[in-house]
Amino acid sequence: MAEPRSVTRLMDLRVDGRKVTMSVAGEMVAGFHYPEAYRVIARKRKSTTICELSTVRADLDPDDGTVLLTAEQDGFERGVWDLYFTYGTGERSGEVRFGRDRSKDIPPEGFSNADDRPQLNDYVVAYFTKGAANLSIDSGGVLHKSVPVVKSLGLVPDEDGRAVAVLGLTREPAADDEYFCTLEGAQEYAGRQLLPTVRLGERLMGLRLPASPELVGATMRFTAVVGGARTSLVVTGAEYWPARLTGFELRPDRRDGLEILKASRASAARHEIIGSVPRAERDGAPRSFKARMRSVPLVGDALAAGHRKIRGKRQ
Known part of the structure; x- marks a missing residue:
């Protein structure tokens, strides 16, 4: 039986705990104008085991000749599972891998439950295979054996006042680790961008953020792709950001992002890296960046070391 004329398209993908939900669009096949003729299945790699996902919704449009399936699976047994869109019954049936053609809202690294810090056997990573870019599920850390934890230690201004x-x-850090920022509220620069990094130490990375006075009013949201799994990243340290020196303020919002605000006199005073200003500085001799970094509670030494490395990279 001939495959559908157009590429099957992945419209939506979500990972919630161990539950995976997806919506897949394809073309209706002649003679099969009823929902039961269309399914989403997963085949365990290097095995004959097949798992049929539960169909949550099936929308057929005879006028347009399309079908939209929403299916879910609440827990895969351990293994790597390849996903297929199937159509027809009996001898008049077929199946198509999908994932290369997908909604622009689905990032190329897919999704995972790594934010939940699960035990290894409970890891679920929905990813796209190399080359063909088809959707597969790694359940139990078969391929993604160790998803490292990434933690924000603070914010350092570089020599140009950028964050x-x-x-x-x-x-x-690994060569294939990637970090992304999505800018909201900045029309010219809106969207997701890959952030440049600088190695600061054995397990330290510096992440250059697109914050600047020109982007006042925008909000930055961050994700990390480490160990092949996508995790959210909350950047901390805004309470110590030197707004008076850089010309803009950073403030956390309710959805774990950072707002870029115009530095006011009040915010500059409130967000100085040190609350009490030494007499030497009051008399017109400002402290060095290094001294300001060291004064940040808990992580001052790490930030100062990071700042030295950043300066060295730029020289």
Whole structure:
């Protein structure tokens, strides 16, 4: 039986705990104008085991000749599962891999439950295969054996007054680690962008953020792709950001992002890296960036070391 004329399209993908939900659009096949003829299945790699996902919704449009399936699976047994859109019954049936053609809202690294810090056997990573870019599910950390934890340690201004987030990892940074920022409220620069990084230490990374006075009014949201899994990233340290020196203020919002605000006199005073200003500075001799970094509670030494490395990279 001939496959559908157009590429099957992945419209939506979500991972919630161990539950995976997806919506897949394809073409109706002649003679099969009823919902039961269309399914989403998963085949366990290097095995004959097949799992049929539960169909939550099936919308057929005879006029347009399309079908939209929403299916879910609340827990896959351990293994790597390849996803298929199937159509027809009996001898008049077929199946198509999908994932290369997908909604622009689905990032190329897919989704995972790594934010929940699950035990290894409970890891679920919905990813796209190399080359063909088809959707597969890694359940139980078969391929993604160790998803490292990334933690924000604070913010450092570089020599140009731009923001650099200092990150600590539970393992050494890898060449394929990636960090992204999505800008909201900045029409010219809106959208997702890959952030440049600088190695600061054995398990330290510096992440250059697109914050600047020109982007006042925008909000930054961050994600990390480490160990092949996508995790959210909350950048901390805005309460110590030197607004008077850089010309803009950073403030956390309710959805774990950072707002870029115009530095006011009040905010400059409130967000100085040190609350009490030494007499030497009051008399017109401002402290160095290094001294300001060291004064940040808990992580001052790490930030100062990061700042030294950033300066060295720029020289």
